[in-house]
Amino acid sequence: MARILLLLGLLVLALFWAFGRRRDGTGQAPGGRDPVAPSSGPQPMVGCAHCGLHLPQAEAVQDGEGRWFCSEDHRARGGRV
Structure with a gap:
């Protein structure tokens, strides 16, 4: 047995x-990512001019005045509320 x-x-x-x-x-x-895979290196971070959220520059949206935003919606609304 x-x-x-x-x-x-x-x-x-x-x-x-x-x-x-x-x-x-x-x-x-x-379906998973390798948790120890090296990244492409440090990325510059920017803060949203509307809400202050910090995110990688590659994911941010910039307006004509050089300000960075976290989304198109916040870019359309403009600077801080």
């Missing part, structure tokens, strides 16, 4: 291991 339970446990572990790995052989979990 103990042998059957041991074999069943090993089978369950092997199935978890097999289906928990990526199909391309990288060993990463499917």
